[in-house]
Amino acid sequence: MQISKSSALGQWRTNFQRNTAFKPRASxxxxxxxxxxxxxxxxxxxxxxxxxxxxxxxxxxxxxxxxxSSPALAVLNSPNAQIARSVDAALRRSIPAFNPDVKSIQKNLEDVQYFLRIPQRKPWGSMATNIADSLALCQLRDRMLAGVPPTSLPGAESLLNSLTASLRKLELAVKTQQPDAVSVRVADALRTVADLELLQAPALPFLIPKEYQALPRLVGRAQVELTLEKRDGSLGFVDPVVGGPAKRTTLVLTLDGYSAPLSAGNFMKNVLEGLYDNRPIQVNYTSVFVQAPTIQERPPIPLEILPSGTNQHT
Known part of the structure; x- marks a missing residue:
């Protein structure tokens, strides 16, 4: 990960193209x-x-x-579209890793999650086939570790061992047809897959437009901690360790430089400069708003969009 800093001002511009509304009509x-x-x-x-x-x-x-109709409309109209339904899935699918074997395991495990949502007569046989295929790929260690830098190989080998162990536990849960255990263990396996893909991910798979080259950017992932407390000092939170009331709580935010390198870089720059320290937060049902101090003019940040299923940034 890297953050480049510059005080140069950029011009507001977006590559977002407005989609036309789809209205079915006769010829x-x-x-x-x-x-x-x-x-x-x-x-x-x-x-x-x-x-x-x-x-x-x-x-x-x-x-x-x-x-x-366009693929986007087809996805929106399809009840079976396997779109990202959680933060973990969205972050996992934005990783620009190009190891086909690891991607195949990811697809197999996501299919298991999809099969698990079927309310009746779950396809246990299909789940078992997906897991068996994934275990077979894990035995091809050289292929599974392809793309990992030499300095990261020890960590990648440990992750591969952990993935194999998770798949064995998942295999047992599917064999005994325990939906709750399958749900927990497939999520654990997918987290390990994401960690392995992060080691295999190169730099950004797209180029930043030259008019935005001077803006701060985050290449990769970063985590920041946000500590919250009530303005009146009341015990408005629950301690996650002991379970009792607490005066403050801490949230861990993941900044995804693969999906939005400029937005994530700008946020990280603001955190490092302390612009969010001791600031009041306004919260409603749809958004969280923080008013930063108007110390100096800030460069505008373009709207960044990463289309689902691709690593091509717009």
């Missing part, structure tokens, strides 16, 4: 075939059979438009 030819009149008049002119045929034509035209 021109099918609209011409439709009869716009009262039901009685339509029945007199075309008969009930023609009305059914017209309905089928309109339905078919709408289906053609839907099938030709």
């Amino acid at each position: 021109r030819s099918s609209m011409n075939d439709r009869t716009v009149s009262s039901p009685a008049t339509a029945h007199e002119k075309t008969g009930s059979l023609d009305g059914v045929l017209n309905f089928v034509k309109v339905l078919a035209a709408s289906a053609v438009l839907l099938s030709g």
